[in-house]
Amino acid sequence: MLVLFGMPVIQLIIFGFAITTEVRNAKIAVLDNSKDEITQLLINRIESTEYFQIERTINNSDQIESAFKSGKIKLAIVFQPNFQNELLHTNKAQIQILSDATDPNQATTLANYVSAVVMDYQNELMELNKIPLTIDTELRMLYNPQLKGAYTSVPGVMGLILLLVSAMMTSISVVREKEFGTMEILLVSPMKPWLVIISKAIPYFILSIVNVATILLLSTTLLDMPIHGSLFLLTLVTVLYILCALSLGLLISTITNSQLASMLISLVGLMLPVVMLSGYAFPIANMPDILQWIANLSPAKWYIIIIKNVMIKGVGPEGIWKETIVLAAMTAVFILISIKRFKIRL
Template identity: 70%
Template sequence: MKQLISFIQKEFYHILRDKRSLLILLGLPIVQLLLFGFAITTEVRNAKIVIFDNSKDLVTQQIISKIQHNKYFILDKTINHPNQIEDAFKEGKIRLAIIFQNNFQNDLLHNNKAQIQIIADATDPNQATTLINYISSIINDFQQDLYNQNKIPYTIKTEFRMLYNPQLKGAYSSVPGVMGMILLLISAMMTSISIVRERETGTMEVLLVSPMKPWFVVLSKVIPYFVISIINVITILLLSVFVLGMPIKGSILLLAFSTLLYIFCALSLGVLISTIADTQQAAMIISIIGLMLPVVMLSGYAFPIANMPELLQIISNVVPAKWYIIIVKSIMLKGLGFSDVFDELIILTFMTLVFLLISIKRFKVRL
């Protein structure tokens, strides 16, 4: 029994000495609980909307007031011209537009019926359907209140329009997310493991004392995964267009440029991870925990970012996949141009430069 206790003590000592493993063992459950608890939800809250009120009467103001006091919606602004609706959707700031017909109150009170048009951004079909259900419920509640007050069967007809994805195909949402996740994992994780493998096996020192420059060694590790990533992108796009029926409404050249930039960003992140990790196992763990979980949870791929606490929304801004997914949806589904995705491209460029600068500095230190 004493021998067993001594071996158990020894194992505890090993665990306590390995700070990284201890951090993973104790910290990972906390991180996962917080992420799964706050990020994973089918409920949509704080969705920004615009309202075009042609009537501007008492009834429309009452409906707008009910919408504003609902936790699911945030009124971004009230617009004065229908052309502003499309511009608002292209900016990517709103998820829903509500349009009241002319003489809404007069038609409702005298003809017992009036009409509201609801336009939803269906690039994420699940979110669009949920928001449509929310707004329908609010309008039905208002309609029921009118009936209870006047005992007259007033009818508010809602006309729905799904923008960018009228058939509500799930591929329109999943394909950009899959592209963001696959490219980041392959480029970053495999690059980091490949470089760390050379160091772990002892061959990195042999390569570094050879006439070849140190960065040629790194490039030789990076370029194969760059080529593989490009092949993956071409495969995904071909399957998306010809099998899943997903359109590419915008410029293919702009999509290609954005994808190359994202791949460079992922590769530079992989090099950075290789300067932190000492073993292949450590590189894989860092990649999975530091890349895969944020891509799935915090990029907007699976769960709406607006639902999350403010801290997680801030953290989501440092996830490269978030900005790439926005770019892909803007180009492929909305047909937007360079000026519309300029901000996202600048952010990805800045991230790439930061990762490269840190990697170069740490690489020199490690050498």
């Protein structure tokens, strides 16, 4: 009942607020090599839009590079030295826009916002000075120069498939035993309960590994998706994510008693957030706080960040440890709650 009445409300809110490809409050860095009046003015204009938030602490190109890698910024603007002089004397000046194209849509949208602001200013100057001025905006799409959609869809699909296969199938198969009453027999048998649970989870673990291998093989051969980082690291975090999903499945199985209910919970509770809130389809940064908060609860969000960092940006362990810890902590919490619920039931 709650599901039936609550669903339209939740969907409306999610679709209305979250499901927009418009980007607001994106974190950017500005490297002003000129520090003159015009660059200052442009920076102010860019900042006064609701789209950007400038990270003041980033002041050189090394910092920009590491900020991109850690995902701290989505875009960086670099002014050439002597910007104002060049512009007023040679009628030409250059701005470089670096955009994190691991999410091509977002990268393009953000770059367009910046270009629009710059273009506006250029036109104003032209009208004022009656001379043809050009501010060249040189756009560089980092990590994904060809703006391939696969760069977002592959990590997204991995996050989704693994969560669904592991969590949904595990919960269904455990609940199935409960429904048929065989779980009771297993618990009364000399077999240890944890052994019962592990043996229920192993097939789906293997299945998930096969799925990952297939996805990676297809995406590298068919979609030209690179694996810039270490394959070993990728495998390691994927195994962690699968374990997280399996333990989530066990948790679901301890709170439901029918296959139908566990399937519904898995689909509504897992698939919906993964598709809408994991940052896979729609940027998280411009969702309302409450949805951002909910998005944090989805293991998929963290996994997708890790995968993108490792596969596309080629980041090593130092760049993903935070997300990895979150996943590990989630796994531990899921397992602990499951054990607790399991014992209460007995």
